[in-house]
Amino acid sequence: MNSLSFMMTLPEVILALGALALLMVSAYAGDRAASFVIGATVALFVAAAVSLIGPAGSGGVAFGGLYRADGFAAFAKLLIYIASAISVIAAHGYFSRLGTLRCEYPILILLSATGMGMMVSAADLLTLYVGLELQSLAAYVLASFLRRDTRAAEAGLKYFVLGALASGILLYGISLLYGFTGTTSFEGIAHALAVPPASTGIATARLFGLVFVFVGLAFKISAVPFHMWTPDVYEGAPTPVTAFFASAPKVAAMGLLVRVAVSALGTETHAWQQIVIFSALASTILGGVAAIGQSNIKRLLAYSSINNVGFALIGLAAGTADGVAAVMTYMTVYVAMTLGSFLCVLQMRDAAGNPVETIASLSGLSRTRPGLAAALAIFMFSLAGIPPLFGFWPKFLVFDAAVGAHLTWLAAVGIATSVIGAFYYLKIVKTMYFDEPAPAYAPSQSAVEGGLIALTALFVSPLGYFAIPALGAASLAAAKALF
Amino acid sequence: MNQLGFPVLSLMLAVPFAAAIACLFSSAQTARWLALAATLVDLLLGILLWINYDLAGPQWQFTEHVDLFGRFAWALGIDGIALMLIMLSVFLMPICIAASWEAIQKRVPEYMAAFLLMETLMIGVFTAQDLFLFYIMFEAGLIPMYLIIGIWGGARRIYASYKFFLYTLLGSVLMLVAMLWMVREAGTTDIPTLMNYDFPVHAQTWLFLAFFASFAVKMPMWPVHTWLPDAHVEAPTAGSVILAGVLLKMGGYGFIRFSLPMFPEASAQLMWLVFGLSMVAVVYTSLVALVQEDMKKLIAYSSVAHMAFVTIGLFAFNRQGIEGGLMVMLGHGLVSGALFLCVGVIYDRLHTREIARYGGLSNNMPKYALFFLLFTMASVGLPGTSNFVGEFLSLVGAYHASSWVAFVATTGVILGAAYMLYLYRRVAYGEAPNAEVASLPDLSARELAIMVPLALSVLWMGVYPESFLAPMRRDVGSLLARIERANPGGDAKIAFGHRPAPAAHEGAH
Numbered sequence: 007m008n009s010l011s012f013m014m015t016l017p018e019v020i021l022a023l024g025a026l027a028l029l030m031v032s033a034y035a036g037d038r039a040a041s042f043v044i045g046a047t048v049a050l051f052v053a054a055a056v057s058l059i060g061p062a063g064s065g066g067v068a069f070g071g072l073y074r075a076d077g078f079a080a081f082a083k084l085l086i087y088i089a090s091a092i093s094v095i096a097a098h099g100y101f102s103r104l105g106t107l108r109c110e111y112p113i114l115i116l117l118s119a120t121g122m123g124m125m126v127s128a129a130d131l132l133t134l135y136v137g138l139e140l141q142s143l144a145a146y147v148l149a150s151f152l153r154r155d156t157r158a159a160e161a162g163l164k165y166f167v168l169g170a171l172a173s174g175i176l177l178y179g180i181s182l183l184y185g186f187t188g189t190t191s192f193e194g195i196a197h198a199l200a201v202p203p204a205s206t207g208i209a210t211a212r213l214f215g216l217v218f219v220f221v222g223l224a225f226k227i228s229a230v231p232f233h234m235w236t237p238d239v240y241e242g243a244p245t246p247v248t249a250f251f252a253s254a255p256k257v258a259a260m261g262l263l264v265r266v267a268v269s270a271l272g273t274e275t276h277a278w279q280q281i282v283i284f285s286a287l288a289s290t291i292l293g294g295v296a297a298i299g300q301s302n303i304k305r306l307l308a309y310s311s312i313n314n315v316g317f318a319l320i321g322l323a324a325g326t327a328d329g330v331a332a333v334m335t336y337m338t339v340y341v342a343m344t345l346g347s348f349l350c351v352l353q354m355r356d357a358a359g360n361p362v363e364t365i366a367s368l369s370g371l372s373r374t375r376p377g378l379a380a381a382l383a384i385f386m387f388s389l390a391g392i393p394p395l396f397g398f399w400p401k402f403l404v405f406d407a408a409v410g411a412h413l414t415w416l417a418a419v420g421i422a423t424s425v426i427g428a429f430y431y432l433k434i435v436k437t438m439y440f441d442e443p444a445p446a447y448a449p450s451q452s453a454v455e456g457g458l459i460a461l462t463a464l465f466v467s468p469l470g471y472f473a474i475p476a477l478g479a480a481s482l483a484a485a486k487a488l489f
Numbered sequence: 490m491n492q493l494g495f496p497v498l499s500l501m502l503a504v505p506f507a508a509a510i511a512c513l514f515s516s517a518q519t520a521r522w523l524a525l526a527a528t529l530v531d532l533l534l535g536i537l538l539w540i541n542y543d544l545a546g547p548q549w550q551f552t553e554h555v556d557l558f559g560r561f562a563w564a565l566g567i568d569g570i571a572l573m574l575i576m577l578s579v580f581l582m583p584i585c586i587a588a589s590w591e592a593i594q595k596r597v598p599e600y601m602a603a604f605l606l607m608e609t610l611m612i613g614v615f616t617a618q619d620l621f622l623f624y625i626m627f628e629a630g631l632i633p634m635y636l637i638i639g640i641w642g643g644a645r646r647i648y649a650s651y652k653f654f655l656y657t658l659l660g661s662v663l664m665l666v667a668m669l670w671m672v673r674e675a676g677t678t679d680i681p682t683l684m685n686y687d688f689p690v691h692a693q694t695w696l697f698l699a700f701f702a703s704f705a706v707k708m709p710m711w712p713v714h715t716w717l718p719d720a721h722v723e724a725p726t727a728g729s730v731i732l733a734g735v736l737l738k739m740g741g742y743g744f745i746r747f748s749l750p751m752f753p754e755a756s757a758q759l760m761w762l763v764f765g766l767s768m769v770a771v772v773y774t775s776l777v778a779l780v781q782e783d784m785k786k787l788i789a790y791s792s793v794a795h796m797a798f799v800t801i802g803l804f805a806f807n808r809q810g811i812e813g814g815l816m817v818m819l820g821h822g823l824v825s826g827a828l829f830l831c832v833g834v835i836y837d838r839l840h841t842r843e844i845a846r847y848g849g850l851s852n853n854m855p856k857y858a859l860f861f862l863l864f865t866m867a868s869v870g871l872p873g874t875s876n877f878v879g880e881f882l883s884l885v886g887a888y889h890a891s892s893w894v895a896f897v898a899t900t901g902v903i904l905g906a907a908y909m910l911y912l913y914r915r916v917a918y919g920e921a922p923n924a925e926v927a928s929l930p931d932l933s934a935r936e937l938a939i940m941v942p943l944a945l946s947v948l949w950m951g952v953y954p955e956s957f958l959a960p961m962r963r964d965v966g967s968l969l970a971r972i973e974r975a976n977p978g979g980d981a982k983i984a985f986g987h988r989p990a991p992a993a994h995e996g997a998h
Contacts, residue, residue, distance in 0.1 A: 372599075373596075387632060392628060392629070392631065392632060392658070393624065393625040393628045393629050394625050394626075394628075394629040398625070398628075402621075402665070402669075405665065405666060405669055406669045406673075409666065409669040409670050409673060410673055414666065414670055417666045417669065418663060418666045418699075421662040421663070421665060421666055422659065422662060422663070424662060425655060425658050425659045425662060428654070428655065428658055429651070429655060432635070432651060432654060432655075435635075436639060436647060436650070436651075439636060439639060439640055440639045440640055440646070440647055440650070471557070471558050472557065472558075474558045474559045474560060475558070475559035478559045478560065479559075
């Protein structure tokens with residue numbers, strides 16, 4: 007039984023052992039080995055992704071109910087590994103230009119990804135917490151990776167303090183849930199909650215536990231009203247790290263939230279549905295309105311990620327298998343759009359090679375760098391959810407799920423708020439296409455970065471529609487694993 | 490497959506799309522020729538379509554169906570109404586390209602690519618037989634138009650482009666929610682099936698309003714028309730032609746394809762809403778047009794007034810009204826496009842659209858004055874021109890539905906004559922205000938080549954409208970059969986063949 011359990015956790019085993027081995031390499035070889043470590047890290051992600059084909063993708067319960075290897079976890083992990091690998095590749099050029107290419111960066115991402123794998127596979131509140139902390143601790147270090155940069159140090163500190171607060175709240179919620187159900191396993195909690203509470207006092211206390219758990223997780227996905235850290239951290243952290251924060255950990259936290267909501271608290275849907283609906287609408291509205299005034303592209307993308315999380319939550323609010331499948335599709339396309347946008351931001355360098363982050367510097371980009379401008383325009387229209395770009399499709403699915411769950415009003419309000427978001431995405435396109443050219447950026451040096459931009463742009467272009475049947479089947483299979 | 494043996498509709502979509510991509514990678518002059526060639530090929534394909542359209546054949550012809558996307562299909566097909574609107578689109582496109590030949594000097598490859606993309610999406614809207622495919626094509630049109638207005642537009646282009654985009658987006662997102670609900674209710678995304686599906690009456694009102702939000706903005710109907718004058722004034726000439734000629738027709742097409750057949754009861758209940766807004770539009774926007782100083786703005790407001798004839802006709806629930814509404818759509822597509830081109834001709838020479846800066850053009854530009862007069866008269870609705878047929882029919886239809894509506898709408902014809910003739914008098918007659926205006930050269934060969942086909946079509950549609958009515962007749966018939974059960978009837982009960990009462994007759998002696 008134990009060997010099977012290990013087989014089911016194979017992706018985490020590969021990543022954890024790989025990270026430790028690479029740590030040794032870097033300890034002895036120093037930063038000269040950085041390029042090798044980056045290559046090895048990508049190889050480890052590929053290996054972990056391949057290992058999902060075996061029992062790790064569909065094995066079931068491992069370690070006596072602490073861990074679940076099912077289709078849902080496999081879907082989320084694949085996405086996490088792809089996003090992490092791209093963040094590692096994108097970082098190479100950025101850090102080497104700054105002269106701070108260090109081995110620790112890919113290793114920290116490996117450790118973080120290990121934690122994320124635990125999160126989406128958690129079948130017990132303990133695994134949940136351990137996975138979450140492993141992911142977060144690595145992320146705090148990553149945020150302040152450029153330790154001489156005061157902005158990065160500030161970002162790391164803010165992230166750590168607020169993250170610790172959120173962990174505390176989550177832990178408090180976990181302890182309440184444990185106290186009133188007598189178990190930490192999701193299945194056990196679901197059974198215990200199915201029994202009507204003995205008194206109204208117990209019912210209230212259970213609700214408190216549930217609310218605290220949701221608050222802690224809402225912080226991790228940066229849903230309003232627990233989003234305040236996001237713009238500061240995104241702005242301060244080095245751009246490749248921001249790209250990473252906006253993609254893989256979002257998927258993991260969203261996967262975790264979905265699993266907790268459906269597996270552990272599935273019988274309490276009516277209780278959390280209103281929390282999720284409030285948070286979803288608040289995120290789409292605030293993410294849209296607050297982004298309008300931004301002049302820094304990374305802050306803007308931070309609000310954009312808040313906005314998008316809101317739309318994904320509409321799928322969760324539906325509380326159906328369709329809704330969960332829509333959330334997973336949403337995260338897939340969201341990762342492609344976000345990574346693509348940040349890869350474009352990585353290209354924003356002045357003539358001396360220093361990173362530029364102002365939106366104003368994008369002026370007239372369509373004339374100085376037409377290819378880059380076209381790619382960024384595709385990402386912006388796609389994030390705004392304008393067909394025929396592929397960003398329309400996940401929005402379509404979450405609204406469809408909401409309509410299917412008799413939440414037509416939610417779909418109508420949510421889709422109306424998407425128009426607010428469209429405004430600031432259009433602002434970027436306007437700056438690039440309508441305004442007079444600003445000084446040109448330094449030419450691209452890396453074919454890899456250009457290739458990744460082209461790849462993500464093609465995925466969110468109308469060509470993405472051809473992926474709908476496959477993506478739909480995979481996400482539905484993932485969602486079915488929870489129901 | 491179809492009577493032509495090859496997927497002609499897909500080909501019509503593919504040709505401009507491929508040319509658009511090729512344009513992006515070519516030089517300015519190559520892009521111009523490429524765009525012209527692609528639009529002409531599409532025009533030929535359109536003519537082929539019209540020739541092979543079987544008047545006695547099935548309702549939906551040239552159908553294609555491939556289940557490409559899982560949740561929805563690549564389903565294309567046309568009926569007579571769609572055929573006519575496709576013809577309008579493919580006819581106007583080469584004209585637009587030719588009109589931009591010299592006027593656009595900056596970023597030509599991108600410009601041509603945007604126009605070709607626009608053509609693809611317009612044809613896509615009129616051919617889509619799948620609800621979601623329609624929505625995608627309908628919405629996607631915003632992107633190229635946004636770029637056309639924003640990059641190649643006038644001074645306030647940025648404000649206009651935002652307004653255009655956000656207004657129309659807000660209108661159509663609600664339609665998407667309605668579509669999602671409908672597909673869950675009916676279990677299909679196939680438009681012909683949905684056109685015959687009876688939705689519960691209580692739900693129809695909501696669905697109708699959601700679709701109305703989209704089409705009323707697109708049409709545009711008063712009071713959500715304010716994006717149109719801005720967009721028109723700032724857009725480049727060819728952009729205005731496409732906007733007025735085809736994009737506005739998508740609203741009318743939406744009413745006839747979705748609102749009426751899918752929600753007949755709601756259409757009947759909310760007929761007063763449509764009529765009320767249309768009556769206001771006819772009178773109010775005509776009066777506004779009367780006081781405009783800017784030529785393009787004047788024509789833009791006249792478009793709003795003309796589109797109100799379309800809505801009045803379509804919601805009259807009778808054959809004359811619906812056929813009239815369709816004919817106004819076609820006629821207005823040609824005439825407003827032609828009028829914007831006329832403005833473009835003199836704008837290219839003097840770089841102003843202010844009416845007061847012109848005068849006496851009939852002296853030094855006689856050919857121009859002739860064409861301008863013809864299109865002005867067509868816009869007024871002079872018999873023998875395209876708009877007369879449509880306006881007359883839709884007023885007849887409106888009279889059957891409500892004599893008050895017909896009464897108010899008819900004043901629009903008078904006001905229309907007033908503002909158009911006033912415009913023409915100020916621009917073409919009188920004395921030239923300065924020597925520069927007096928020495929403006931007449932139409933060039935290229936401009937003549939643009940005007941002549943438009944003028945001939947306007948006359949053709951006015952003199953022998955049967956060519957255009959014939960393909961649509963049966964489709965209007967099936968629409969009428971579908972909505973007859975909800976027909977509220979009219980207040981004007983016309984009865985034929987009754988002699989005057991004999992007693993009165995004798996009393997006269």
